[in-house]
Amino acid sequence: MTSLTDKIGKHYQSAIAGELHKYHCEEWGIDIYFRTTHSFKDEAKIVELASKGLVVDALVETVLVKSRDADGKRLFTDADRIKLMNEADPAVIIKISTAINNAKIESMPEAIAKE
DSSP states (O other), X not given: OOOXXXXXHHHHHHHHTSOOEEEEETTTTEEEEEOSOOOHHHHHHHHHHXXXXXXXXXXXXXXXXXXXXXXXXXXXXXGGHHHHHHHSOHHHHHHHHHHHHHHHHHHHHHHHHHO
16 A cells, blocks of 8 residues: 555656746747746745745746756756846846746646646
């Protein structure tokens, strides 16, 4: 018999290994891939920043930890945080983080319809 925590883990592994969504960033000339499910570790840092009123930091953190290449590997390292904070166009950071954050919301009606 499968335990509840095994089922939870299996569901998470299925979600995290799921399809990559793509956002084309015209300004940077690249495709940015991302998943709709992320670890609590990644989400916790973003939520912590936002709850402290550090919205810009939360947006940059979203782009930093959730952006992937076509193979699912992180596009940015933690060392890129400074460059994204100080040298990236804020409008582009907002566009990318919005695409990533809204992907889960946009996919929810499909999941509800399946139930």
